[in-house]
Amino acid sequence: MQGNPAxxxxxxxxxxxxxxxxxxxxxxxxxxxxxxxxxxxxxWERTEQISGALDMGFIDNRLVFTLEGYVxxxxxxxxxxxxxxxxxxxxxxxxIGKVKNTGFEFSADGxxxxxxxxxxxxxxxxDLNRNEVVDLGVxxxxxxxxxxxxxxxxxxxQRILPGHPIGTFWGPxxxxxxxxxxxxxxQYLVERDADGNEISRELIGETTVPTGDDKVxxxxxxxxxxxxxxxxxxxxxxxxxxxxxxxxGQDVLNNTALVYSTKSNVLQDKNFLKSAxxxxxxxxxxxxxxxxxxxxxxxxxxxxxxxxxSFRLGSxxxxxxxxxxxxxxxxxxxxxxxxxxxxxxxxRETASGAGVGLGRSTPGMDYLSYPRARTILFGVNYNx
Amino acid sequence: MKKxxxxxxxxxxxxxxxxxxxxxxxxxxxxxxxLDENPVSVITPDNFFQNEEEVLAGLAGVxxxxxxxxxxxxxxxxxxxxxxxxxxxxxxxxxNGRWIELWTHGWAANSPAGLDxxxxxxxxxxxxxxxxxxxxxGLEGVTVADQEIIVAELRTLRALYYYSLMDxxxxxxxxxxxxxxxxxxxxxxxxFNFLEQELTAARSDLPASWxxxxxxxxxxxxxxxxxxxxxxxxxxxxGEVSTGGLQRGQARWQEAIDAAERxxxxxxxxxAADWTSIFTADNHLSPEPILVVKHxxxxxxxxxxxxxxxxxxxxxxxxxxxxxTIADTYNKFDQDDLREDIFLVxxxxxxxxxxxxxxxxxxxxxxxxxxxxxxxxxxxxxxxWKWPAxxxxxxxxxxxxxxxYRLAEMYLIQAEAMNELGNTPGAVDQVNIIRERVxxxxxxxxxxxxxxxxxxxxxxxxxxxxxxxxxxRRQDLIRHGKFTEPRKFKPQSEPYxxxxxxxxxxxxxxxxLVQNPGY
Numbered sequence: 002m003q004g005n006p007a008x009x010x011x012x013x014x015x016x017x018x019x020x021x022x023x024x025x026x027x028x029x030x031x032x033x034x035x036x037x038x039x040x041x042x043x044x045w046e047r048t049e050q051i052s053g054a055l056d057m058g059f060i061d062n063r064l065v066f067t068l069e070g071y072v073x074x075x076x077x078x079x080x081x082x083x084x085x086x087x088x089x090x091x092x093x094x095x096x097i098g099k100v101k102n103t104g105f106e107f108s109a110d111g112x113x114x115x116x117x118x119x120x121x122x123x124x125x126x127x128d129l130n131r132n133e134v135v136d137l138g139v140x141x142x143x144x145x146x147x148x149x150x151x152x153x154x155x156x157x158x159q160r161i162l163p164g165h166p167i168g169t170f171w172g173p174x175x176x177x178x179x180x181x182x183x184x185x186x187x188q189y190l191v192e193r194d195a196d197g198n199e200i201s202r203e204l205i206g207e208t209t210v211p212t213g214d215d216k217v218x219x220x221x222x223x224x225x226x227x228x229x230x231x232x233x234x235x236x237x238x239x240x241x242x243x244x245x246x247x248x249x250g251q252d253v254l255n256n257t258a259l260v261y262s263t264k265s266n267v268l269q270d271k272n273f274l275k276s277a278x279x280x281x282x283x284x285x286x287x288x289x290x291x292x293x294x295x296x297x298x299x300x301x302x303x304x305x306x307x308x309x310x311s312f313r314l315g316s317x318x319x320x321x322x323x324x325x326x327x328x329x330x331x332x333x334x335x336x337x338x339x340x341x342x343x344x345x346x347x348x349r350e351t352a353s354g355a356g357v358g359l360g361r362s363t364p365g366m367d368y369l370s371y372p373r374a375r376t377i378l379f380g381v382n383y384n385x
Numbered sequence: 386m387k388k389x390x391x392x393x394x395x396x397x398x399x400x401x402x403x404x405x406x407x408x409x410x411x412x413x414x415x416x417x418x419x420l421d422e423n424p425v426s427v428i429t430p431d432n433f434f435q436n437e438e439e440v441l442a443g444l445a446g447v448x449x450x451x452x453x454x455x456x457x458x459x460x461x462x463x464x465x466x467x468x469x470x471x472x473x474x475x476x477x478x479x480x481n482g483r484w485i486e487l488w489t490h491g492w493a494a495n496s497p498a499g500l501d502x503x504x505x506x507x508x509x510x511x512x513x514x515x516x517x518x519x520x521x522x523g524l525e526g527v528t529v530a531d532q533e534i535i536v537a538e539l540r541t542l543r544a545l546y547y548y549s550l551m552d553x554x555x556x557x558x559x560x561x562x563x564x565x566x567x568x569x570x571x572x573x574x575x576x577f578n579f580l581e582q583e584l585t586a587a588r589s590d591l592p593a594s595w596x597x598x599x600x601x602x603x604x605x606x607x608x609x610x611x612x613x614x615x616x617x618x619x620x621x622x623x624g625e626v627s628t629g630g631l632q633r634g635q636a637r638w639q640e641a642i643d644a645a646e647r648x649x650x651x652x653x654x655x656x657a658a659d660w661t662s663i664f665t666a667d668n669h670l671s672p673e674p675i676l677v678v679k680h681x682x683x684x685x686x687x688x689x690x691x692x693x694x695x696x697x698x699x700x701x702x703x704x705x706x707x708x709x710t711i712a713d714t715y716n717k718f719d720q721d722d723l724r725e726d727i728f729l730v731x732x733x734x735x736x737x738x739x740x741x742x743x744x745x746x747x748x749x750x751x752x753x754x755x756x757x758x759x760x761x762x763x764x765x766x767x768x769x770w771k772w773p774a775x776x777x778x779x780x781x782x783x784x785x786x787x788x789x790y791r792l793a794e795m796y797l798i799q800a801e802a803m804n805e806l807g808n809t810p811g812a813v814d815q816v817n818i819i820r821e822r823v824x825x826x827x828x829x830x831x832x833x834x835x836x837x838x839x840x841x842x843x844x845x846x847x848x849x850x851x852x853x854x855x856x857x858r859r860q861d862l863i864r865h866g867k868f869t870e871p872r873k874f875k876p877q878s879e880p881y882x883x884x885x886x887x888x889x890x891x892x893x894x895x896x897x898l899v900q901n902p903g904y
Contacts, residue, residue, distance in 0.1 A: 015430055016429055017430060017519075019442065021450075022449060023452070023601075024680065025601050026598035026601070027681065031442055032442060032443075032445035034446040039565075083890050083893060085568065086895070087558070088512075088563075091508045139894055153481070155481045155483055156497075183760075197893075197900065210485050212493065213496035213499065214493070263476065268474075268746075269475065270746065285762075287477070287478075288476060288479070289479060
């Protein structure tokens with residue numbers, strides 16, 4: 002159905018570029034280096050989609066149901082994958098990897114009242130998408146979602162893992178603090194085969210410094226489902242409409258809290274958020290990424306509400322209205338807004354592979370995200 | 386994902402009570418198109434390296450990784466030993482637990498230090514190998530001036546990069562062409578033999594020295610110094626590592642002595658009369674360094690060790706307040722030894738102004754021991770000030786060159802090898818040669834005070850004094866069988882930790898790789 006044209010030019014060649022400098026004597030010399038590994042076999046990504054839809058209308062189509070399902074398989078995904086070294090670059094672009102999206106969408110729209118003075122309509126949308134990384138080629142994972150903040154270098158919050166959706170959080174499990182206020186995390190004993198694959202896993206206690214084996218899947222930034230409810234009403238000269246939206250079941254990393262709700266900020270004469278006063282973590286403790294900072298991002302938002310009233314002035318009409326965006330947000334999320342910008346990772350340190358075909362999507366990362374504005378607009382329309 | 390509420394229009398126009406609008410399976414596939422290019426707008430190894438200037442640019446590109454690799458030399462060679470500790474200080478320096486893992490030897494193939502530090506070292510050293518292979522293969526079809534010298538230079542550089550891989554990981558895939566292939570690991574002894582042949586072949590083509598405008602390029606002395614170091618560690622490098630530790634291979638002490646002797650007798654190098662001048666910003670004039678990583682006080686080209694170690698308020702620009710030394714290590718130094726002056730301990734002054742310096746909270750800054758590796762305060766840890774700041778530095782970029790090999794170490798290599806061969810008095814003489822300049826009045830060692838065994842320990846100590854923070858410590862401790870010993874904040878580590886694990890990402894990328902024992 003479609004191909005990804007995002008193949009950089011000349012990906013199939015070793016190319017040299019003046020990209021380095023070295024000092025001989027007391028002057029610098031421009032160095033020329035090979036800047037990419039060749040791959041002569043590059044081709045476009047392939048996407049196959051099977052979808053089916055069913056539209057049903059009842060009562061002269063005053064009630065319409067739509068059901069739509071799809072399975073979308075993307076193959077030959079263009080990924081920057083590690084190559085066997087030595088090679089001039091750690092990775093190269095390869096057609097490797099598969100991603101599967103399975104989705105389902107249901108909508109119901111109805112005309113509830115429709116007569117000369119009243120027109121009232123309502124609609125409901127339900128959607129569900131399951132994303133799964135099926136295959137990453139030789140790579141067992143791609144580190145993703147670099148954590149922001151001091152003392153977080155080399156720390157990633159997510160992994161792209163076969164068998165899991167994009168946006169899978171990966172890290173240690175916080176269990177509490179010890180008597181000195183040190184953060185404790187589950188510690189596992191893991192046995193591996195010669196290729197490094199996990200054979201067995203046993204919880205053996207708690208640790209203050211979680212290492213590789215102590216990190217597990219601790220969240221998923223993909224919503225379980227989404228809901229939208231809308232309605233519009235015209236009643237003589239009065240008109241009104243609203244749109245309610247909701248997403249349920251997605252996890253969000255509150256990276257803002259990780260950085261600013263840590264008491265040790267005070268050691269550097271910096272402020273911290275009041276919430277840190279209530280946690281038992283010691284003042285000398287660093288900010289350590291764990292599931293402590295991953296929150297349920299479910300929400301219900303009144304996206305829009307508009308109320309208007311129309312007058313007749315001679316041959317023209319005048320409509321006065323009030324329109325509001327984001328009038329309320331109901332959520333258990335402790336940050337400003339769980340519906341965070343889905344940025345693309347710029348790649349951190351070495352452990353972060355890059356997936357061109359995956360768009361380097363890092364959903365569910367909230368670091369100083371600007372909250373959505375709440376706007377209330379008063380307006381007048383005048384039609385001559 | 387579709388956003389809810391994106392569709393709320395009502396469809397109109399049906400006639401029956403139930404209307405089936407659409408059941409439509411869609412299957413569509415796009416065929417890939419292959420890319421075949423022959424561009425004239427990019428340079429490739431096939432159309433470059435045609436003249437001296439282009440070859441020099443290629444050469445500079447193979448040297449360039451050295452500057453970045455200083456970080457890897459230091460992290461892998463020092464931060465895993467009793468010389469450098471990087472405690473977590475409140476918000477700073479937790480960094481995924483890497484530094485604590487390095488200090489405690491807690492690393493694994495998939496751990497933070499394994500995926501970060503070990504993986505970076507693997508990638509960067511192999512990057513240097515690959516850069517050398519690209520230029521070497523590019524030179525095969527052309528004729529340029531001084532070709533033998535340039536080829537010898539490239540082979541020596543490649544050997545230097547491979548030497549570190551052998552040191553850190555054991556046997557690794559040996560490649561002498563730029564092809565990307567899943568190659569199996571050689572044994573460590575095979576790699577040792579390969580490097581010995583390469584360096585022995587290259588040294589005869591290398592010049593004894595370069596004119597000052599090419600200071601920093603490979604010389605015969607550099608090749609001999611690497612060989613001397615390899616022979617010194619031959620028992621380790623040609624031995625076998627198992628879960629239980631090291632089974633030592635064949636010793637090559639006499640060859641270590643001979644290689645070091647070639648450097649000492651080359652007439653090119655001499656011991657700097659003033660020990661501190663080896664490390665200052667104008668040290669390109671020093672007669673002592675044999676092989677250096679070159680730096681300039683220009684953006685991105687300088688040495689920034691001061692940033693890693695000094696307190697935030699101690700110099701400009703504001704450093705990172707990280708790398709330190711514990712008192713146990715500092716206390717091994719003789720107070721009369723000039724080399725003890727590399728440490729900053731006790732009340733501190735600003736190194737630009739000489740004024741007393743304060744912590745962020747306002748208390749005087751006083752450096753002392755590290756009391757807690759997890760929760761250190763700002764002032765904990767003795768600091769390392771071996772490379773004084775460049776008065777003309779540009780931000781953090783200092784022009785101090787950093788020696789990978791210098792003449793003093795050649796005397797220490799000879800001393801160690803002589804002692805192992807039973808000539809302890811000769812060994813004491815060699816050590817006294819380098820002690821002479823750092824004690825006033827002189828404080829020579831007396832051969833009568835030592836047995837072979839006690840002088841072995843003394844040499845390790847003398848290497849600590851002379852070569853502190855010069856990325857030798859891990860190798861020295863392994864050679865002396867002490868790397869895994871317990872120390873402050875660190876229990877005894879497993880014997881197989883003398884090799885780093887092959888990082889998981891590399892095992893994934895190359896199915897031919899077999900993990901090191903124990904991991």
